[in-house]
Amino acid sequence: MDQHSSWPEAVPLRNLTAKSTCDAxxxxxxRTGIPxxxxxxQGTNFISKLTQEFHKRLGSSPNFSCPGYPASNSLVERYxxxxxxxxxxxxxxxxxxCDKHIPYLLFAYREVPNCxxxxxxxxxxxxxxxxxx
Numbered sequence: 001m002d003q004h005s006s007w008p009e010a011v012p013l014r015n016l017t018a019k020s021t022c023d024a025x026x027x028x029x030x031r032t033g034i035p036x037x038x039x040x041x042q043g044t045n046f047i048s049k050l051t052q053e054f055h056k057r058l059g060s061s062p063n064f065s066c067p068g069y070p071a072s073n074s075l076v077e078r079y080x081x082x083x084x085x086x087x088x089x090x091x092x093x094x095x096x097x098c099d100k101h102i103p104y105l106l107f108a109y110r111e112v113p114n115c116x117x118x119x120x121x122x123x124x125x126x127x128x129x130x131x132x133x
Contacts, residue, residue: 001076001079007124010105012099017045036060036061037062039073041065041073
């Protein structure tokens with residue numbers, strides 16, 4: 001999640017290994033550019049030697065939330081809650097293909113204006129409102 005714009009990303013993973021996490025992050029960074037800081041929890045996939053080497057090679061720094069206190073990364077925690085609610089709805093209607101819905105769920109989240117700023121993540125990233133049907 002970009003801290004400035006609240007632009008979310010999500011990649012479905014079959015497992016939470018350090019390798020699959022680094023592969024997913026690299027996939028995102030090839031579209032968005034490499035951030036200076038990568039905020040995460042202290043899951044084993046984020047604190048492994050492979051992930052440390054990943055940070056070193058990218059020239060980024062890890063920023064871990066406090067253990068046992070996920071609210072220290074509240075923006076991501078709120079987004080995760082919303083995405084889980086959206087996915088639960090999709091799973092009820094189409095349980096076999098929930099992965100294919102993720103781009104649509106991301107778009108839906110990105111085009112809704114923030115209740116505080118009145119500006120959507122899409123508008124902050126592209127400088128215009130999203131065209132929607």
